[in-house]
Amino acid sequence: MAPRVLVSDKLSETAVQIFRDRGIEVDYMPDLGKDKDRLLEVIGDYDGLAIRSATKVTEKLLERASRLKVIGRAGIGVDNIDVPAASRRGVIVMNTPFGNAVTTAEHAIAMMFAVARQLPEASVSTHQGKWEKNRFMGVELFNKTLGVIGVGNIGSIVCDRALGLHMKVIAYDPYLSEERAQKLGVTKVDLDELLARADFITLHVPLTEKTRNILSAEAIAKTKKGVRIINCARGGLVDEAALAEALKSGHVAGAAFDVFEKEPATDSPLFGLPNVVVTPHLGASTTEAQENVAIQVAEQMSDYLLTGAVQNALNMPSVTAEEAAVMGPWLKLAQHLGAFAGQMTQEPITAVNILYDGVVAGMNLEALNCAAIAGLMKVVNPDVNMVSAPIVARERGIRISTTHQEKSGAFEGYIKLTVVTDGRERSIAGTVFSDGKPRFIQIKGINIDAEIGAHMLYTTNEDVPGIIGTLGQTLGEAGVNIANFTLGRAAPGGDAIALLYLDKPADPAVLDALRATGRFHQVQPLEFDVA
Structure with a gap:
């Protein structure tokens, strides 16, 4: 459908x-x-x-x-x-x-021109038939210092446009590297230096608890006298009441705001003040x-x-269409590894360690982690997926760690998932063969080569004769066909495991019959989403 x-x-x-x-x-x-x-x-x-x-x-x-x-x-x-x-x-x-980055940046530059030359007030005055040429004395942008708070997509474009106007650009952004600053042609400074040096300040950061009122009354007091402040980012970044007082006192020479703390803005301390340019959140309002x-x-x-490609998601790692095509089998494998560990673990899980080896170590590990945790947490909540599973795990106090390494074995790449509880650790590893099908290759340190099916049966036992016969006979008598049968052992006579791929689930009576033989330490049915 x-x-x-x-x-x-x-x-x-x-x-x-x-x-x-x-x-x-x-x-x-x-x-x-x-x-x-x-x-x-x-x-x-x-x-x-x-x-x-x-x-x-x-x-x-x-x-x-x-x-x-x-x-x-x-x-x-x-x-x-x-x-x-x-x-x-x-x-x-x-x-x-990215779709409106240029438009928003251009609006910020336009607002900067407007407040520098008092264009809206001059336009109104001239429309009224006045000719107040001496009233509207502006300032040039040329050679002025522009302080840019936030140098992401939009802030970077503003920096570029300002440099084209031959302004000196200084920037404050905790995530801006020196290398990136040099490439943009700006000088990286701390916030206090920006406030003290800038002739114009423009904001281009999201509204978070850290950025709310980043231009507070205290911060505005640190600005250079005669500064002009532009906000085309988000309302709440500037204390509007404090800015209004600074405008009235003459400390701030002008302001241009496209966004407000409360929108639609029908009232603001900035409304009605001279040399304050305001627009109704028009940053993205162009046809393009x-x-x-x-x-x-x-x-x-x-x-x-x-x-399955994910771009620009706020609550999940991005996966490009190209990555989705290559990673698809590996994402499925990660989910299967998590599902195996989840179904085998009855006690509370405290930590999950995921090792990526070889070719898979160069893939999108954040997305692979989400797939593994989704498989693990489906046992707890069947409705979880790659988006919600990390949240469910975090709510349960499960620590998740990731390690990656260069190719270290016979396989081009593999994933090993280890689940930690208060009493034990349980690990399982898998790979993707050239046919694109995920395989389990190791359980509890025992090497195997198991195709993964929707209905499986896992058993542990001592390595003694007759195990295959017992499994085959018991399942055969119950009418359960074995599609694939994989065995593994730690050493002759030591611990051994069997992993069976069945055409249909083994009902509880069959499982009880296997347990009743006394030949198995563990008999565990498993279900996997192989669609």
Whole structure:
């Protein structure tokens, strides 16, 4: 059955057509996001939800979204999505961080020009028939120092444009390396130095607990007298009341704001002040940007629903289409290893250690970790997936560690998963053969070569004659056919294991019959998702 997507906000027709061209059923209802009750009624019929800012994705809505796999936000901000609730329910949340980067950066530069030359006030005055040439004395941008707070996608473009205007650019960003700063042509400084030196300050960071009020009253007091402040990023980064006081005192010469702490902004301490330019969150409001983010979200959602590729997800590692094609069997193997360990472990798990060897060590390990933990945690919660499993594991206090190494054995690559409990450690390893099929290659340190099937049976015993016969006869008498039979032993006469791939599950009576022979230390049925 083809995936089905709901578009509940206004989105480009080009984007809607992308879904159709990719073979995805799409319902375009651009006003539905405003009708909460109706949205609740229909959301359970869809695998994907494409939105802008009008649709509010709440925990209540997610509870009704039984089929939902992915939410695509055409834009950067996801304030209207309960991302933690989506993660708990295994729903991927994507945004489009690059589609409106140029547009937003250009708006910041335009706002900087506007406040430098008092363009809005001069325009209003001239429209009124006044000719107040002497009133609107501006400043040049040439040779001025621009302080950029946050040098991500948008901040980097602002830096580039400002350098083209022959401004001196200094930047504060804890994640900006010296090498990256040199490549951009900017000087990396700490926040206090930026505040003290900048003639203009522009903000380009997300709103987090660390960045909220990054320009507080205290920070504004440290700025250079006559500074002009531009915010086209997020409301809440600047203390608006403190900035208003600094504007009134003359310490700050001007401000240009496109975003506000409360939006829609019908009132703000900045409103009505001279040389304050304000716009109604227009950063992404260009024809090109709206088209770009719509097309981008449609392509990202289609890729995920059809191929498993994950791009620009906020709650899962990204996996490109190329990676998905190569990693597919390895992701499946990681899930199988986790599923084996989960079904074999009855006591509480305290830690999981995952070793990646050889060719697999160079792959997307974060995604492989998620697949392994998903397989492990499905025993606890059958509804978990790669998105929600790490959260479930974390809530249970399970520590997850990863090691990778160069090729160290006979296989081109392998994954070894070790589960730690208070009483023991249990390990299992696997690889992917050239046919693309995952195999188990080691259990409890005993080498094997086991094909993985939907229904399997695992037994442990002493290495003595007759084990194969007992298994074959007992299962045969019960009408259970063995598709594949793998044996392994630590040493002659020592510990031995058997792993059987069955055509159908062995019912409890058959398992009891095997246990009753007294020949097995352990008889454990196993189920794997091999679809």
